[in-house]
Amino acid sequence: xxxxxxxxxxxxxxxxxxxxxxxxxxxxxxxxxxxxxxxxxxxxxxxxxxxxxxxxxxxxxxxxxxxxxxxxxxxxxxxxxxxxxxxxxxxxxxxxxxxxxxxxxxxxxxxxxxxxxxxxxxxxxxxxxxxxxxxxxxxxxxxxxxxxxxxxxxxxxxxxxxxxxxxxxxxxxxxxxxxxxxxxxxxxxxxxxxxxxxxxxxxxxxxxxxxxxxxxxxxxxxxxxxxxxxxxxxxxxxxxxxxxxxxxxxxxxxxxxxxxxxxxxxxxxxxxxxxxxxxxxxxx
Amino acid sequence: xxxxxxxxxxxxxxxxxxxxxxxxxxxxxxxxxxxxxxxxxxxxxxxxxxxxxxxxxxxxxxxxxxxxxxxxxxxxxxxxxxxxxxxxxxxxxxxxxxxxxxxxxxx
Numbered sequence: 001x002x003x004x005x006x007x008x009x010x011x012x013x014x015x016x017x018x019x020x021x022x023x024x025x026x027x028x029x030x031x032x033x034x035x036x037x038x039x040x041x042x043x044x045x046x047x048x049x050x051x052x053x054x055x056x057x058x059x060x061x062x063x064x065x066x067x068x069x070x071x072x073x074x075x076x077x078x079x080x081x082x083x084x085x086x087x088x089x090x091x092x093x094x095x096x097x098x099x100x101x102x103x104x105x106x107x108x109x110x111x112x113x114x115x116x117x118x119x120x121x122x123x124x125x126x127x128x129x130x131x132x133x134x135x136x137x138x139x140x141x142x143x144x145x146x147x148x149x150x151x152x153x154x155x156x157x158x159x160x161x162x163x164x165x166x167x168x169x170x171x172x173x174x175x176x177x178x179x180x181x182x183x184x185x186x187x188x189x190x191x192x193x194x195x196x197x198x199x200x201x202x203x204x205x206x207x208x209x210x211x212x213x214x215x216x217x218x219x220x221x222x223x224x225x226x227x228x229x230x231x232x233x234x235x236x237x238x239x240x241x242x243x244x245x246x247x248x249x250x251x252x253x254x255x256x257x258x259x260x261x262x263x264x265x266x267x268x269x270x271x272x273x274x275x276x277x278x279x280x281x282x283x284x
Numbered sequence: 285x286x287x288x289x290x291x292x293x294x295x296x297x298x299x300x301x302x303x304x305x306x307x308x309x310x311x312x313x314x315x316x317x318x319x320x321x322x323x324x325x326x327x328x329x330x331x332x333x334x335x336x337x338x339x340x341x342x343x344x345x346x347x348x349x350x351x352x353x354x355x356x357x358x359x360x361x362x363x364x365x366x367x368x369x370x371x372x373x374x375x376x377x378x379x380x381x382x383x384x385x386x387x388x389x390x391x
Contacts, residue, residue: 007380055357063363066354130344133355134380137342140358200351206330206365213369214349224348241349 004138004152005159011131012160014234015043015123020164021190021235022116024171025084025183028095029111039117043124050125051132067205073122074198080119081191082257085184087112089265092180163231184261186235192253193237199249211244306332306365311376311386313337313345313356318376318386325390327371336361344379347388353379 019036026032050057050069057065088095091111131153138149174182202208219240222229232238237250309331312319316339325331335345337356345364346353356362369390378384 003381010379054355055360058355058357058360058362066362067364130355133342133357134344137358137380140340197351204352204354204364204366210368213367217349219349239351241351243351246351 001148001152001155004135004149005155007134008131008153008156009159010156010230011127011134012157013163013230015120015127016160016164017167017231017234018123018164018190019120020167021171021183021186022120023168024179025088025187026111026113026116027172027176027179029113032113032116035113035117036120039120040124042117043121044128046121046125047128047132050129051136054129054133061205064205064207067201068207070126071198071201071205073126074194074201077119077122078191078195078198078253080115080122081187081194082253082260084112084115084119085187085191085257086260086264087115088180088184089261092184096177096180188254188257188261189236190234191257192250193234195253196237196239196242196246196250199245200243203243203245208245211248213243214241215244215247217241306330308332308334308363310334310336311345313339313343313378313384315339316378316381316384318384321386323376323386323388325366325369325388327390328368330365330367331369332363332365334361334363342380343384345376346379347374347376349374350376350388352376 019040023032023036026036054066057069059065061068095111135149135153139146171179171183171186199208203210217240222232222238222240224230224233224238224240229238229240239246242250307326307329309323309325311323311333313336335354335356337343337358337360340358342358343356344353345356345362347366350366350369352364352366354362354364366388367390369388371390374388374390376386376388
């Protein structure tokens with residue numbers, strides 16, 4: 001029961017943290033709960049489908065189907081999160097300043113919540129399919145019986161959801177005028193971390209060179225297998241012993257999304273010529 | 285342009301047989317143990333790891349230090365690439381059953 005709980009928790013954690021951040025980043029948007037829960041539901045459904053077809057996926061692409069599939073999902077999520085961030089760099093400030101007005105609902109209706117919902121669905125699908133395969137495996141292996149498995153799974157799920165809820169409440173305690181600046185940074189670092197994970201899968205499939213298998217080793221400071229290490233791995237892409245190609249993808253994602261945010265946000269910044277408070281606008 | 289094409293073809297032609305020549309190292313998952321537990325791996329070259337799961341349960345072959353993870357269904361085998369690696373010892377484990385641990389010993 002306990003091992004099941006721990007494994008399920010580990011898999012749920014990444015998706016739950018992403019959901020927590022997405023909920024905070026979409027604060028004030030109309031029907032965001034519906035979008036995000038729709039994303040979670042689609043992800044769960046997708047996870048079951050992926051688990052059913054796991055062997056077919058794994059056997060494709062000369063046995064490298066699993067890697068290519070994971071990498072595709074990760075890069076699609078990076079694209080969705082990037083799209084949302086670029087959009088927010090233009091509209092985030094106006095959303096924050098008009099947060100309490102009724103008219104904001106109309107304006108926020110144009111917010112690319114579908115991009116966030118899609119990113120959530122992809123995260124749930126990826127982690128969820130591993131949970132399904134794992135649970136199916138122990139169900140067949142007859143290790144501990146179905147009750148222990150069910151209870152363990154539920155405990156793991158509850159712990160993961162608690163972690164996602166905690167980061168959500170932490171984020172929404174930030175004042176509204178700063179919230180989107182903070183969530184934009186978080187989403188940017190999250191996207192870079194996912195891109196680095198995607199690069200690792202392509203390296204594992206031999207589609208990309210490693211460019212140095214271990215550039216450095218900070219596992220003595222913070223192991224990626226510890227809970228804080230795992231949380232940071234999801235949130236900012238912390239990797240104790242990164243490969244060169246992972247660093248390349250991490251930095252390239254930061255540069256491309258960050259650059260687009262700056263470019264698109266520049267029009268927004270010059271339009272309202274109110275620069276006196278610029279010392280406290282870390283968004284750009 | 286043409287010289288570029290020739291260069292690309294040449295590079296591909298040279299690279300293709302190299303891929304086929306990658307050394308293969310086999311690791312078996314049996315009774316919640318890696319066999320062998322200390323897997324000898326040559327240093328400085330790309331290596332194809334062939335992972336056989338002879339257990340009744342699904343495993344996830346994983347190495348944190350090498351950023352590798354791959355699900356290996358019960359009674360199936362799969363492969364993945366590592367390296368080129370510096371000499372040293374790299375921990376591997378089954379993420380679905382963490383008591384199952386071993387090392388790649390790179391020399």
